[in-house]
Amino acid sequence: MTEAEELRTQLLDYLEKQADKPLTVRELTDAFEIVGSDDFRAFVKLLAELESTGEVVRTRTDRYALPDKMNLVVGRLQMKARGYGFVLTDDGEADVYIPVGEMGGAMSGDKVMARIEGNGNLRGSPYASGQGAGASASAGKHREGKIIRVLERSANLLVGRFTRHHDYGFVTPADKRMVQDILVPSGHTADAHDGYVVVVEITSYPTGTRGPEGHIVEVLGHPDEPGIDILTVVRKYNLPEQFPDAVLHAAEQIPLDLTDDDLVGRRDLRGETIVTIDGEDAKDLDDAVHVKELANGHFELGVHIADVGHYVREGSVIDKEAYRRGTSVYLTDRVIPMLPQRLSNNICSLNPQVDRLTLSCIMEIDESGAVLSHEITPSVIRTTERMTYTHVRNILLDEDESVRERYAALVPDFQRMERVALILRDRRMRRGAVDFNFDEIKVNVDNIGRPTDITTRQRSIAERIIEEFMLVANETVAEHFYWLGAPFVYRVHEDPDMGKMLDLNLFLHNFGYALKGVGNKVHPRALQDVLNEIQGTREARMLSSLMLRSMRQARYSPDNLGHFGLAAEHYTHFTSPIRRYPDLMIHRIIRESLEGPLAGAREEQLRALVAAAALQSSERERVAQDAERECDQLKMVEYMQAHVGEEFDGLISGVTQFGLFIQLQNGVEGLIHVSYLTDDYYALNERQMALVGERTRRVFRLGDPVRVEVASANKETLTIDFQLVSHYREATFVGGRANGEIVYDEDLSRRDRARAETERAERAAAYEARGRERERAGFVGGTRGRQAGERREREGTAGGTRGRQVGERRERGDEEEGGSRYGGYAGPAWADASAPRGAGAGGRRRGKATGTRTKPSGGPAGGRSSAGGGGRKRRGAGGSKGAPRGPR
Template identity: 50%
Template sequence: MNLKEKILAFMRKDAYKPLTAEDLAEQMEFKGTDLAEFWDVLQQLEDNADIIKTRFGKYGVPERMNLVVGRLSATNKGFGFVIPENPQSPDEPDVFIPPDAMISAMHNDRVVARVHRQSSQGRAREGEIIRVVNRANSKIVGTFECSRHFGFVTPDDQRVGHDIFIPKDEFNGASVGAKVVVEITKWPEKRRSAEGKVIEVLGVKGDPGIEILSIIKKHNLPTEFPVEVDRAADKAPASISAGELAGRRDLRHLPLVTIDGEDAKDLDDAVYVKRLREGRFLLGVYIADVSYYVRENTPLDQEARSRGTSVYLVDRVLPMLPPRLSNGICSLNAGEDRLAMSIEMEIDYRGKVLSYEIFPSVIRVQKRLTYTIVRKILVDHDEALRAEHQDLLEPLENMERLCHILRDRRMRRGAVDFDFPEIKVKLDQAGQPVELVKRVRTLSESIIEEFMLVANETVAEHMHQLGVPFMFRVHEQPEQGKMDKLNNLLHNFGQSLPKSREIRPSVLQKILSRIAGRPEERIISTVMLRSLKQARYEAENLGHFGLAATYYTHFTSPIRRYPDLIVHRLIRETFNTGDVSAKRRQKLAAMLPEIAIHSSQRERAAAEAERETVDLKKVEYMARFIGEEFDGVINGVTAFGIFIELENGVEGLVRVSSMDDDYYQYVEEQYALIGERTKKVYRLGDAARILVARANPADRTIDFVLADNGSIAKALAPRPGEKSRSKGKGTAKPELTAAGPKPRKKKTTTGQKPKRRK
């Protein structure tokens, strides 16, 4: 236990009362030379808000002082929620922060909040922010405006909540309407706006590609590698040498295959299955040995750690490693010798891992397969493909059988299995969306998924048993409040959760099984997923709720995920002795929690950027269908309107202000809007027919109106505090006549559209 941990443990004792620094040092018996380190560590703890200094100069931990330290999740309505970073219980609720209690805090800042009201009877606990510990974003992307003497930048992310004041001598070439990156030089205070300077002019709003570039900059995603990183990558060999085979098992004789998407270039996993006696199987999972080429604390490693993950945007990939590595020597390309970190498992007929080996190896992939090819061979029984891949039919059929065995075992233990289709946007050469394609999980994807899951679990359990510091992938129990709300929804569909205060994943999976194929399946699955916590990286094993797994890690994608690279290094370090030195153990204990937090943050940023670019292209795609009717399903209900999802995955909002046959009240318990006079009900999961009223790429929103209850004119009317929504770049405006929207006669068969009712 280091000094920080000792001080915190002392303060967390039930008998502890806040003490001055001098009294604390005396009670903890720090004397002489130890005092200097004590003062330094105490200051570090205070600076980081691990401890709080009261106005009387006494120190305590925040959780014992009615304070919460966490990340601020702001909204575009001006209020926010503080998400506790060290929850005192699995279902500790977030803290609601009203607009007048936000002080100068901005979205994603790390803050200290004082709790004024505890949660009760469905009401959230409420508080005020008293300190901003760490600022999340010193650089903001937005639109530049100016007057004669000064300028300001309106952030693209409305959750930021503050315009940035720009002195005239800091315009740096920005013109009115330009998309810019501004660096904040003075943070906002009660009576003063944030101040900054323009550091980059991205282009003019509406320019091709400017919105994607803005999203990249907003999430601080690097698009180029530093010179020293490129130089290091250039030194990587194009092939392996004989000297590099020492200490590795030679598996080049095995008929390994890779199974990936058609456009994948960074192939980091190969597989092999052999049927044994008595219904047993040998499963081999062979992962690119990236840790051999990316050594700790080198420029390559530091850049990979900073990036955390590869980012797959709608029109490009921002790789974690330079392409010379990710697409070259680290990629398991067919017919080429490659270094690998391998795990081979003997699995019985019920899916239990009986034995395993983890070891470094050299492999040569026999053939690259795609998900489409494997599906056509195993599911469609394509005769031409089966003849072409005759030598692989038996291994592929063994993979299919083992996949079902492993999945059945996961389902028996209660894993929660969501099966949402992925929307892939196809672009033309100019970057314009031409088709929305729903990609559903097929047998071929399931084969790789199940093999990777069992490999990750086995590695995690192995490393946990060694007792060395490690990087786990964890997913904690859901909050009770979220489960209560989910239960309210389930009651509307004749389902319910048990009264037990601890919900097991098997309970949720049974509900998903019961509603499979029903109209409400999509809605319940969506709300259930939103009710669960986010999975994250952690240096402590907390289990994985969604997978119903006691141990879990990420081992199988070191080309594109930094935590996997860390896992490979730890396997390498412990391969011969099963342990690490005491000095190394201490270093890992300090380093891994920081890497876990950073990697989780970068993962969330990447996911948000990926979603935003897809949403942008969905909006651009739907702009061609203004005034046209489509069928959809209500997948969200709020006081201000209903969200409707179309069959092609596009979501839009029907504003309650556009519903002109009645006044509608929001009934939260029923997830419904109910008409005061007509008693008409619009409930979550109901089918709805809509017209597309507006598609605005600038804010990535789509407005619908109900075909039988509303008008496009009302949907397009300016809202309070908003400029006219029917003018300006990025707004797709329907042609209006006295009778309403003029039908568009343009043929619209390009791309996947929702089916229209005949």
């Protein structure tokens, strides 16, 4: 640690533990005995740096203190399409709700400082989510505040749709959290056509009186052109498609053949029978395995990982670019790799029958699955065969004779691998690990990116073999370096919030299930017990998804905080250095530690690097996950556009006051808006998580099978709308759980449809009349409001109790035009219903509505939506692995 870094740490510690009031510069310099002019200037400079990053705050009387002692918080602003937002902090405290009008010129994603209003107690925000399926008693409880300062802008480039007005225009951001349109003045439109997708650079950020301004730097094209949709996502999340020339040049200098010098100090394992097992289209093969039986009856398991650190040196241009990217990103039709292909698909890829440098973790495992001893060593291997999950499944599960004959020499190896994997899994499950066994959902696309099919796939023994081997290697490496006391990057998954667990238990009780031990602390085994109990039931996927969302998100940390989902005391990511930066950093630490104890200065340097890399990699992982989900959702919506008017079977996966979320058998989810349920007025029964008809007492309950017709699919809002065709309902309810004979409601639904057509025609005439009255009365919206009402009636999106009431309020002027057709509900954790976009420059308003739900990932648990350390991520074209996403 340098002298300046030490002073920084001491100053923050002093303000935290010893300062009982905000202090002046003189009081601080006296406390630290700063006397010389040079030291004084350095101290004042340090204070200024800490102030700029938000680590300290300077009062109006030029006194310094820590933000939390001044009722201030620092975090990232996450805005919602309705104009409000939340400051997300890293201190584990509740998020801070920021009302509309209190943004202080901040935009979504900015690092901000906010002042807590009132006494800082939790309160429910008026736009709190969680009112629908899986709503919790504590959902929507936040501290409330106002933003007083923007510390760091998240980005100066935004992608969106350009609307031209003569020689100027506006860009409506594709990111619905960016609630203000960007004014593009005359001379800065780059001759973009009206309606085209563009990239705009912000030149003036919003203030209290005016919106943001910018100039167009790239015209992507018409939104309906092939590939523009995914390219829009790439630009929206600022994903680096191309490598800088300097990085490509450095990669070209790396030789593709090994020399004798490369093999010095490595264990030669080229004589072992070692294989890779990946998806059919995988190109970056970064792990290989071998298993053999020892004389004492135990097993030797070898996990061999590409030694990327041998080629990517710390501080090199390739290393800096890999750090910036943090992870490879697997979009529906392309891969954005962390490393140049010369490395990822060539010299670092463990291709068959060629010598490759690796780091190996070789373990002795007994019949109970315990790791009795291990060795972590640099090595050189030559893989015997490049296997696929399909072929291994054919050998072990299907007993396909043609495949078994082709790989006859390896069949005994795969049988041993199966045996060891099952032993390891049994041990892991006995200690209480949670395993969310979700199917993998994959959108298949053609060569121009058009979706051709949506397939679901279950994990087989082939995927589980690799999953279990990677898990045990990650745990073994993490425990080794924990006891060594070296700086390290751990993969941590903290215990869930007890409030959320209590809410989850209450919700599960409605279905007749219960979490054990909720009163004090939940053990992961309690969650797995429920997963075992619901297996095979129709509510299994819905409840599993809710349980996953109730846990914290796994992240990287320099501190070993354990892994709740895996029930592991020590865990890391060691097995994928080609596509994850933390793994690459860990490999460097391993190599240095094997050479001898770290020197004091180097150890401190590594601790600083590890802390920064953990934070950066966690952030980049979340960006990658968001981009991957959005691309999948885009292609699902596009796929369903070709099936409008067709009927599908599905289950009710969410119940809200504005309608029913339906999940089809192919994994696609959409909404039956309450306006389509025209046979009755429906109210939400939160206890039973059901919509109940006031007159007919007809019940729509979570998990109910239904048949729906695709009414519409909108790529801009990422929404799919269904109409009910038929409903398999339960005749009676007992204790909130269904019990009775299933009745097929086909005839009732047909009558509903005929009645709906008559009601819509009547309402269309009423809307038109009210629109004209509104025009004559001079209400805002005028003609456009009437036309919107007519259009809604034609499309069938206004009707039913709630739709009619919302429409009437808008016509009376009680509500702004363009609001969400999902009403005032912000949606559950996986749905974001958007109301009017905020007023942009020029006073324009847009109404957008979204209601998407992210699909969960499969594999052993470890925190929501985070790539598995053992179960490897599903890969896209050009480098995709077939293994499911494991939320670890």
